[in-house]
Amino acid sequence: MNDKIEFLKTVRPFDVLPEEVLAGVVGLLQEVRYTKDTAIYHQEVTKMKGWILLWKENTKHFSTIANRTSA
Numbered sequence: 001m002n003d004k005i006e007f008l009k010t011v012r013p014f015d016v017l018p019e020e021v022l023a024g025v026v027g028l029l030q031e032v033r034y035t036k037d038t039a040i041y042h043q044e045v046t047k048m049k050g051w052i053l054l055w056k057e058n059t060k061h062f063s064t065i066a067n068r069t070s071a
Helices: 002-008 020-027
Strands: 052-055 062-064
Touching: 002 020
Parallel strands: none
Antiparallel strands: 052 062
16 A cells, blocks of 8 residues: 555645545555556547546556546
């Protein structure tokens, strides 16, 4: 769990939250792994309910795909 908290500390807006709150957020995360070149989001096609945070394993690289909810 600590590695996920450390990851969230590098992502806005989570970087401003206290560690106790981050621990609660970590409990809500769902980790999913995809193979290389798998399309997981199609702009204006995929319906979003929350956030998708992507990170490359063994690096500090991440991307935010969506930071709002969609109907």
